[in-house]
Amino acid sequence: MPSFITVRFLLAVIIIGAAVALALLLLVVISRTARFLLGRRRARVESQVRPAMLQAIAGEGVDAELVHARGGRGRAVDRLAFAYLARVRGEGHDLLADLLEQRGVVSRVIRRSAWPGPNWRAAAASMLGLIASTEADQRLQEMALGDSSTRVRIVAARGLGKAGTSEAADTLLSLLGPVDLVPEGIVASALLELGPEAVPALRQTLRSGPGGVGSGQPGPQAGSGPQAGNGHRRGVPGQQLDGRRRAMAADVLGLLDVMPAWEDLVRCVQGSELLVRISAVRALGRLGVPQAADAIIRCLAPGEDGALRSAAARALGRIGSPHSVGPLTACLGDPDYWVAHNAAAALAMLGHAGRQALARTAAVNAPGAPHAREALVGARLLVSESVREVPVPSQSGGTP
């Protein structure tokens, strides 16, 4: 046995270990008790403040007490204001934002957005997103482009989506580059949240690639603005926007139902970048533009990529053009499962002609027969569901 292992040493180790464990347990007991008491107190104060707050949201005037409340009561006002900000829109939202402005909360949150801890900064970004004022928007743009923490940039990007300004759209698009400052999905969701304000920037992005109508034009000001020269940026492209950006722009334009963008989208379908072509096909399917059917049908050609062909099949179903029946029927026996599957599902959406084509394929036991049968059965189930959803006629009359 090593010489340092004495009974006294052992006892010391065990006593210290036990003491640490007991101290930690005591800490938990204290924190539990404190949490309980604090929670009860918070609930009591909030219940006192809530009626005045609801009155303010309803436009019945802001109680001066809400503006000047300090201490625990003031914190309750701020908590409730942020909780309601997340749920209300329009005038109620503006009134709450004004209340927070008058209370000095906005400047406080902006100061907090520069604190060292990323969780603090992210919480501040989340609050700024809820406030959605010009000042908040400006700070969010800086945070999205320049914060050292990805998490903070993500929350700031989400906040920009709520801001509702076209500058926010440019900033969001410039977050994507060879190495994204914020993941693509987050940027796309934020652009969707922005809605119509994002459309000009998205359309410009779509046009700016190779083969696009505005090829060579600069995109959103990726290399300028508050982020310029910031050491945290990891390489945003300058003039040339990459295919991923255009693909995302195409997807978002489709989801936003921007019908005027269809010609740009068709050009993208005819382009050479696979990712962009797939997204443009998807977008055209969502828009349901019959004029785009021919361009999409060409994407079904056997030499094309499988992902593009399956996206094209799906899009043609959504567009509903009768010209698609032949090309889609030819795809039923395709060796690529998803092409055949989507072609069958698309045919089921093409009305009588499509279903007849499916029935013919199913009857002759051709290679695409299983897909055809699956689509026909699926279509029948959908029909039964839509019949089920028709309101039951009242006693007074009317037919389903």
Added chain:
Amino acid sequence: MSAVDAFVRGFAWFSIWYFVVLNTIYLFLIALAAFNAIGSSRRTTFSGLGEIFHSPLAPGISVVVPVRNMEDLIVGSTRGLLNLRYPRLEIIVVDDGSTDGTFWRLQDEFGLVEVEKVIRRELDMVGRVFSVHAPSSGERLLVIRKESMGRPADAVNTGVNAAQYPLICRIDADTYLDESALLSLAKPFVEDPVETIAAGATIRVANGCVIRGGRVVVPRVPGGWLPTVQAAEYLRAFLLGRAGWSQVRGMLFISGAFGLFRRDVYELVGGFHLYTEGDDLEMTTSIHHRLRDDRRRYRIAFVPEPCSWTIVPSRYKVLAHQRARWSQILSEALWIHKVMLFNPRYGGVGLVVLPFYLLFELIGAFVELLAVIVFILGWAVGILNPAVVLLFVAAGLGYATFLTIISVITEEITYHRYGSWRDFALLIYGAVAENFGFRQIYTWWRVRGVVDAILRRKATWLEAPAGTPDVTGPQPGEPATRAASRAGR
């Protein structure tokens, strides 16, 4: 000094240092995980789950539920899954040759009709598919009836072949999910869609909880020695142990009870290995193996928020069976992927994680068993003095108890899901009881599992004793769980 004396003394000191090293590694992982859990709990208010739910860009999830003889549970479970909060979701229940009323219960509840479904052959599947059914109501449910091959891997592969979405959630029918569980698990895929290829979540013990409509509405720590000990053990193993490994990019276990995978990666590794005992562990190790071979950057995420709950065995026999099986599964996985061991090509997984499991989980089982015997006998015949025995108790058991208590405390200061003082007291009791009594028995089960793996390498899937009233939870009569046979590993 005789040779026996020398061996006993030498081994005694070896095992004391073994426990000190093992528990210090755990302490390191626990510290990492605790910081992560604290940060994660503080991020709840701006986690963005609501944005994912409302986004049309959220990746679709196909939930694959392999079931066999679960007639008591299947309807509530499926209903609970259909009501999960997620924008694009389909539920695929694969009835793996049930001989009870599992399918008929589903048919009655959801008005199933037989449909044509072309099932891809992307992944290996052996059992013949009898029929495919969908609800006439149009709900996003698909029920596949197939011939059982004795292992759930075949059922899971069939479900994945029938899936249409890019993410696959593999879940057991007896796992209870919180309403936003899928949103939490999908979040890493939304935030890092390129590198995130799989995600696991914290699983807690559902025994004793109040469960309504397939949801745990009031979390409680179960009473009774075995369930209480397991509640404390799961807390440590999931909240800290796995979260800790995920912090060093060494997640080796995504529980079959609740895990999310990218379908393309699933298909890349050929899905579940049909002829091993452990589908989920083998799967996760295969992913590491393949992606490291391909030199791809990837991330297996872990969600520390407790969002899924499983019933654990409350009977000694069932538990013994389950734990021996875990050990067997680990042995098989290490055998299959032995080329990864100590191989720098496989980075941290090959150099640290797998060797850790080999040394401290597999070989460690024998060391720990032998240590208990040596210390008891050595003390009894006077070879070891009481100070050394006391040191062994402090290093092996006291240190481990300390770690579990830290887990309980971390839960208290982060997610705080157990509200009552009774629950807190039970968890502390479980932390102590786990190390004084349970752990020694568990060591024996681990040894049995390794021996089983060595003796019969092609072990058969041991079915959960479905229908057995093993559960002490709030829904008496629910079957003992298959989830429990994988979840806590």
